[in-house]
Amino acid sequence: MTVLRAYISGMGIISALGTGISETADALQKERRGLRSLTLFPVASARPLPVGEIPGSLEPAEVPRTHQLAQIAGDQAMAGSRQPPDAVVMGVTTGGMLTTETSLKLKSQTPELLSYHGIGTVAEYIAGRYRCKGPVVTVSTACSSGTVAVKIALELLRAGLARRVLAGGVDSLCRLTYYGFNSLQLIDPDGARPLDQSRRGMSVAEGAAMLLVADRPGGATAEILGAGLSCDAYHPTAPHPRGKGALAAMQAAIEDAKISITDIDYVNLHGTGTRDNDLSEAEAINALFPHQKPRLSSVKGAFGHALAAAGAMEAVVAAISVSRHLVPATAGCRSPDPDLNLKPELKPRDQTVDCVLSNSFGFGGNNAALIVTGPDRFKPSSSPTRTRPLGILGYACITGAGDTESTLHHVSEGKACRGLLPLEKISENIPPRAVRRLKRLPRLTLSLALAAHQNSGRTESPNAVFMGTGWGAQSETYDFLTGLFESEERFPSPTDFVGSVHNAPAGQVALQFRCTGANITTSGGDYSFEQALMTAQLLAKDIDDSFFLIGADESHAVLSNMFDPSVSASTTLSDGGAAFCLKQADPGAPLTIRLNFFENAQQNTDVIASLTRRLGGPEKINSAYGALLIGIPGCRRTEGEKQLAAFLSRSGFENPVIDYRKIIGEFASASAAAAAMAAGFLLKGKLPLPLDNDRGRQLNPPGVLVVGLGKYVTAMEILAN
């Protein structure tokens, strides 16, 4: 049997402990701590809180700090690598937030910097810098983002979709997280002291770490042997008190790596220093290792907690550990809390380390665990796998016209579905207690999930959630920041902070349906839903039950116009999205969905030729699809229309071609709603008359291709079984 290994063939890191692998290893060896009072932006308090801040200003000045950090770590990881990576996967939670906050605070708009607000722009910037033509994915699962990014990179390799993936995580300090975590009373005023008896919380930090994950060793220092994901489905912020989800993620990682618990030499704990996290993680560790525990430590008292970067930074720490035979100390911990029943390392220890388990847990109960080993020290865990089409058990959409039925009815009457559905209408199918803290995006998301599940007719709850959102919860973000600034930084709302994280809506779905499997939110502007579908396809092999695939975006009166150039160029504000209940290889599913193509169209002149080839050439395209649904974001009209003309000319496509944004409006996850419309057309067996020049033909062949054009070119097919 062919085997496959995922080597870490390049690494880069920047944090409060220093820049580069050597400086970082040296700092860990010498027990340095990087926590100091915040200086990056002025704060109202006379005594700013301790944070993990990177000293000095960074380059280049024309991009926000997060992008600068990613570039510094990226350049190190790509040093000596002439070939571009085949894919870029990054964990990010706040993107250009620091710059956006300054604009909002000073009420000044700097459009060129606001164009970097979206969290997906960091990975796009990195992809552009290293000329990556392949897929670009941004994961936002709060504090586990960096680890989930590495998991996706591993699965891209396993699926044969890439041979070299640049993966990592990044976040810069910003007001949203500095004040947000403080509003949750989760900050230790004396700096994080993970696992210590007197610990009082975490320290927010910044940083970036990037790993070039490749299927060839090429001087590799470490190997990714496996990774596991889970969701607590317990509470929006608090971890499960018995560490149920943390345990499930660690067990999944061990199973994925095909090792046993006795192989693990060192556990790099999530260990934030909050009372709840450390207690919950300790419960899970005690359950996983009932007899002898491996060495244990948390490095968050040294780095601080760099949120989306943390998991990637700790993957680098794990690689340092196996390559330099070092178990780092639990900086800041003096007397370990006896309630934890753990013996964390209090001093750095030189010893042979072959296998590290690295934990990352985030808001929304999003857990990830990674197994990093020395190269070729264990049996290979992976064999090549193929992604398969996903069966559609149920679907639902929301547009300005209303729910699925109203949307399809509007289309059949030749009416547009642009606009905004009133909030009460969206929330109609949600229990009142479930919505009381939810603003527009989580309500859209929950409503879609409930409707798709109902449409499936199945009673069992789906197990996992994959969600794409271009802009995340804008209402919560805006309300948090304006509340902060209006109160002179005294009264930030904890509820808005919790709701502002990109993965909060998917977390609500997990809570509602008790989905304890993988829970991943992706975000890449107009291609966010396609990123979620790709992620779902990569991970579906490990999911026995049904799962949700969701794409949703809210329109916000101020922020949508500021951030999304397609929205500011349009006359009607629109929003909505769609949800699907999916299951791999379900014989009862009337339709299937599959992402066939995802390439970066920048610096990629062959992208349309590549698309045509991947779809099997003109004959195959004409014999598989009865219609094309084309998505061209308004701000990319000229480029998109050229791409469309090239595709139609190359494929000789003769069936109807529908420009769907003209019907449902401009919003980032419009492609999700288009995919739901395609499902509706296929179940009826024909296109609505107005979309077929009033001919009323059968949808023949019974397949629809939803193509995304512009900055990226994507294609997803929906086929009738």
Next chain:
Amino acid sequence: MENLLNELKAKIVAVLNLTDVDPEAIKEDEQLIGGNLDIDSIDVLEMVIMIEKDYGVKIDNRELGAKVFSTLRTLAEYIDENSRESTL
């Protein structure tokens, strides 16, 4: 004290958006967190902000919060005691 209790009931319903709860139905001596109202740790923190804003009383750590938010009455007593102190 009676006035403060009634005022707090209305504020809790408004701040936590408990649209299906009649403020008068909140019982003064019933467990506030995790009881019938489904109030959790995030709600407590939202109330912390409201209490600091409206009464100038700080509840700035979780341990203190757990004691103060035990029932509506303990909360009212704490506000009463500390807002009076701060105005002296």
